[in-house]
Amino acid sequence: MGVHIWQQQPEPITEFAAEETVDIVVVGAGIAGCVATQSAVESGASVICIEKFGKPTAHGSDVGAINSIVQKREGVHIDPLEAARLIYGWSQQQANYNLIRIWADRSGEVLSHYVRMAEARGYTVRINSRLTARADWYDLEEKYRMFRTAHLFDIPEGSDLPPQRWGAAYLVDVVFADALERGARFLFNTPAEQLIKENGRITGVIARGEDGFIRINARRGVILATGGITDNDEMKECFCPISLRVDKVENFPKGGNMGDGLVMGKWVDAAFSRCYPAPIIHPVNLSVLGPGMASSWLIVDRYGRRFMNETAFEPMVTNARLNAPGNIAWTIWDADYLEHFRKQEPDKFSALPDNVAEQVETCVESGEYVRAGSLAELAEAIGVPAGNLEATVARYNELVDAGEDVDFGVPERFLSPCRRGPFYATKISAWLLTLPYGLHVDDNSQVCTEDDEPIAGLYAVGNVQGDYWANSYPVTCPGSSHGRSVCFGRLVGCALAHGENLDGTPSA
Numbered sequence: 001m002g003v004h005i006w007q008q009q010p011e012p013i014t015e016f017a018a019e020e021t022v023d024i025v026v027v028g029a030g031i032a033g034c035v036a037t038q039s040a041v042e043s044g045a046s047v048i049c050i051e052k053f054g055k056p057t058a059h060g061s062d063v064g065a066i067n068s069i070v071q072k073r074e075g076v077h078i079d080p081l082e083a084a085r086l087i088y089g090w091s092q093q094q095a096n097y098n099l100i101r102i103w104a105d106r107s108g109e110v111l112s113h114y115v116r117m118a119e120a121r122g123y124t125v126r127i128n129s130r131l132t133a134r135a136d137w138y139d140l141e142e143k144y145r146m147f148r149t150a151h152l153f154d155i156p157e158g159s160d161l162p163p164q165r166w167g168a169a170y171l172v173d174v175v176f177a178d179a180l181e182r183g184a185r186f187l188f189n190t191p192a193e194q195l196i197k198e199n200g201r202i203t204g205v206i207a208r209g210e211d212g213f214i215r216i217n218a219r220r221g222v223i224l225a226t227g228g229i230t231d232n233d234e235m236k237e238c239f240c241p242i243s244l245r246v247d248k249v250e251n252f253p254k255g256g257n258m259g260d261g262l263v264m265g266k267w268v269d270a271a272f273s274r275c276y277p278a279p280i281i282h283p284v285n286l287s288v289l290g291p292g293m294a295s296s297w298l299i300v301d302r303y304g305r306r307f308m309n310e311t312a313f314e315p316m317v318t319n320a321r322l323n324a325p326g327n328i329a330w331t332i333w334d335a336d337y338l339e340h341f342r343k344q345e346p347d348k349f350s351a352l353p354d355n356v357a358e359q360v361e362t363c364v365e366s367g368e369y370v371r372a373g374s375l376a377e378l379a380e381a382i383g384v385p386a387g388n389l390e391a392t393v394a395r396y397n398e399l400v401d402a403g404e405d406v407d408f409g410v411p412e413r414f415l416s417p418c419r420r421g422p423f424y425a426t427k428i429s430a431w432l433l434t435l436p437y438g439l440h441v442d443d444n445s446q447v448c449t450e451d452d453e454p455i456a457g458l459y460a461v462g463n464v465q466g467d468y469w470a471n472s473y474p475v476t477c478p479g480s481s482h483g484r485s486v487c488f489g490r491l492v493g494c495a496l497a498h499g500e501n502l503d504g505t506p507s508a
Contacts (some may be wrong), residue, residue: 004234006259006266013194017212022046022185024496025205025218026225027192027261029056032462032485033225034172035114037186038179039493040223047184048216050207052191052260053253056176060433061167062128062150063486064479067108069115070125076148080104083147083477091470094275098443099468099488102502103480107487111151114486118153118174122161128152128478129348136347140411144313150479168482190214192260195222195458197268202457221457221496224447225489226261228463229277230435235259239437240277245322246432250284261464262439270458271440271450273466280473280481281318284431295344296414297333298396299428302326304379304388306396309408315472318430329428330382332393332418340416363426370425378423393418436473436481438466444501445492456508459496461488 022045026037029051037049051057065071066078084104088097115125128150137146153170155161164170180186193213196204204217229235230251236243251257262272296312301324308320308329321329333340338356363369372378375393379386399405400417439447439460447458460466462485473481491502501507 004238006263009267010194013206013213015213016206016215017209019215019217020048021204021217021219022048023218023220024048024223024493025050025216025221026223026493027205028225028227028462028464029053029176029186029188030225030227030256030462030485031058031168031172031175031482032465032489033223034175034179035486035489036223036225036461036493037184038175038182039490040497041179041182041184043494043497045220045497047179048187049179049184050187050190050192050205050216052189053256054188056172056186057253057256058164058169058172059166059252060482061152062479062482063111063153063168063171064149064477064481064483065107065111065151065487066104066147066149066477068151069108069112070127070151071108071148074127074148076127078147078149083149086142086145086476087469087474087480089142090472090474090476091275091278094470096274096441096443096467099441099445099465102443102491103484103487106491107483110487110490111483113490114171114175115151117178118171121174121177122156122159123170123174124154124156126152126154136345140413144311144411145476146313147477149477149483171482171486187214192226192264195264195268200456202268202455218457220499221459223492223496224261224265224439224458224460224464225462225485226259226264226464227257228434228436228438229259229262230257230432231255232257232259235262235437236435239272240279240435242319242322243277243279243281243432243435245327246281246430248284248429248431250431250433257434257463259437261460262437265439265447265458265460265464268455268458269449270447270455273438273440275467275470277435277437278469278471278473279435280433281322281430282314282433283317283321283428295341296410297331297340297416298393298418299329299331300384300389300392301330302328302384304384304386304392306392306407309405309410311410311414314475317428319472321428321430330384330425331428332378332389333416333424334418335420335422336417337424344414344416360424364424368426371422373421373423375421375423378425382425434463434481436463436469438464440466444495444503444507445488454508459492461485461492 026049194206376386379389446454
């Protein structure tokens with residue numbers, strides 16, 4: 001068996017083209033790194049942020065928080081204790097509950113700071129209540145409960161601000177601009193190579209610049225914000241093999257999440273996360289019905305058998321599909337899909353677009369949807385045994401009529417019969433959006449050794465912060481991936497600048 005790079009101690013780099021000294025070095029200019037940089041410089045520290053790409057990066061849309069000023073404006077109140085308990089439950093009690101509580105208790109105040117900053121620059125912020133933080137899912141049983149935590153940053157109509165593909169990029173733009181105005185320095189195209197450890201303390205970072213290696217000393221500490229392991233197949237095979245079976249990796253820039261922080265951390269005796277990774281994998285069907293993500297329909301495997309709970313709670317659907325025979329699953333529905341739509345999502349689909357049927361027809365013509373006059377014909381078209389499919393549909397319809405899914409437990413609201421032709425099918429997709437997996441940290445987000453001893457001067461935020469999730473990414477609080485990046489980025493940045501722990505006590 002070969003030795004992994006993180007298990008190979010490199011020769012120390014000792015010759016430098018340049019050397020600088022600041023209070024804090026941040027490694028990575030994504031959402032967590034930009035927030036950490038801005039927060040530290042706002043708190044009076046001198047800061048350099050180094051980034052291996054040519055500009056700040058942001059991926060995704062929602063930013064999750066609890067009881068922000070935006071939620072208060074919209075009359076949304078969330079119990080932080082309940083939210084933390086449910087998120088912790090998703091980890092099967094493997095995660096660090098105290099980290100979850102910090103986000104639940106303090107994310108509102110943190111995000112409110114950036115909402116005010118964004119609004120002062122002409123941006124708008126609202127709650128995403130359509131696709132992710134669905135307004136009427138809170139009344140479901142705890143297993144499916146969803147809070148309205150997802151915040152969307154956007155530019156107002158008619159603005160001359162440049163449009164962005166993803167909403168999180170608007171927040172990064174705001175934070176980056178403010179950090180520059182306050183005197184933070186960003187060194188782009190400057191990848192970190194090694195951490196500097198002296199007398200048991202991390203005292204800086206060695207980075208590779210255009211003219212050679214740069215030594216950047218940090219008086220107070222280093223904050224790693226290098227992302228997870230989304231692009232590193234070797235790490236995925238070791239720590240999260242299910243993520244290798246997805247249809248697509250929807251992450252950018254390519255090569256951005258290579259586990260750089262884990263490797264550098266391991267070289268200075270840091271431990272990897274105590275938890276199994278929680279990949280963010282969604283069934284991203286981009287068509288009108290959004291099967292598996294926006295709505296719930298009967299799902300069968302390649303043998304035409306039902307094998308999962310189809311409630312559109314993303315990890316449940318994709319986890320089952322990725323472990324299905326042949327890594328294939330088909331969604332099945334009938335001609336009454338408009339009626340089923342309204343029953344499943346009465347708030348979201350109270351007013352469906354007039355052209356839904358036209359969009360469905362377009363999907364059929366493109367081959368994304370398969371349509372057939374009978375179940376037998378549909379089975380032949382998608383390559384499953386007709387007898388199995390007909391028996392599966394008959395059993396499913398019995399459960400719908402009884403109003404109780406005793407087989408898999410789908411709530412009655414999401415049970416939609418499959419009786420009237422034509423019948424439709426489409427494959428369930430599985431896209432890896434990001435794979436958080438990081439370093440073992442304590443309650444201050446300070447990186448620790450295998451013996452749980454904090455490493456002086458070293459912190460981790462964003463997806464390189466370990467111990468926060470385990471097994472599956474919970475969609476109980478939509479946007480919490482970005483939300484915890486913002487929350488801990490700010491809390492750690494401010495605390496380190498002041499020489500404090502997150503609770504305000506003096507740091508070591």
